[in-house]
Amino acid sequence: MLFALGGNFLEELLFRGFVYNLLKRRDPDVRAGVALGFVFALCHVFLATTVTAAGAPLLLFTLWEGVICGVVGARHGVLPATIVHGGAIFALAAGLF
Numbered sequence: 001m002l003f004a005l006g007g008n009f010l011e012e013l014l015f016r017g018f019v020y021n022l023l024k025r026r027d028p029d030v031r032a033g034v035a036l037g038f039v040f041a042l043c044h045v046f047l048a049t050t051v052t053a054a055g056a057p058l059l060l061f062t063l064w065e066g067v068i069c070g071v072v073g074a075r076h077g078v079l080p081a082t083i084v085h086g087g088a089i090f091a092l093a094a095g096l097f
Contacts (some may be wrong), residue, residue: 005086012082015040015066016073024074033067033074040066072088 013035023032025041041063048058065088073081090096 001086003088004090005082008089009078009082010088012069012073012078012085016069016078016081020070020073028070031073033070033072036070036073037063037065037067040070068093 018038020032020036025036026032027035041059044062045061048055048062052058065085069081069085072084
């Protein structure tokens with residue numbers, strides 16, 4: 001769980017901290033959070049096509065997770081988005097889903 005939260009905290013700082021603030025200049029908070037979910041999924045194309053054999057299902061998961069974390073991040077901040085993101089990764093890695 002610590003590994004999932006720690007690693008994803010850095011990703012959340014990048015996406016929900018930096019990129020979100022760039023998108024928020026153009027769009028309202030929640031719309032920027034949803035747009036960030038699409039950016040998040042696009043940034044995982046390399047992972048989905050070369051690192052793993054998961055392909056499209058991984059991209060759909062990252063899109064879904066990115067939108068959820070984007071909305072959580074827009075409403076509540078980076079730390080709650082990190083808990084949601086890290087919790088989802090931990091649940092998948094632990095075989096809970």
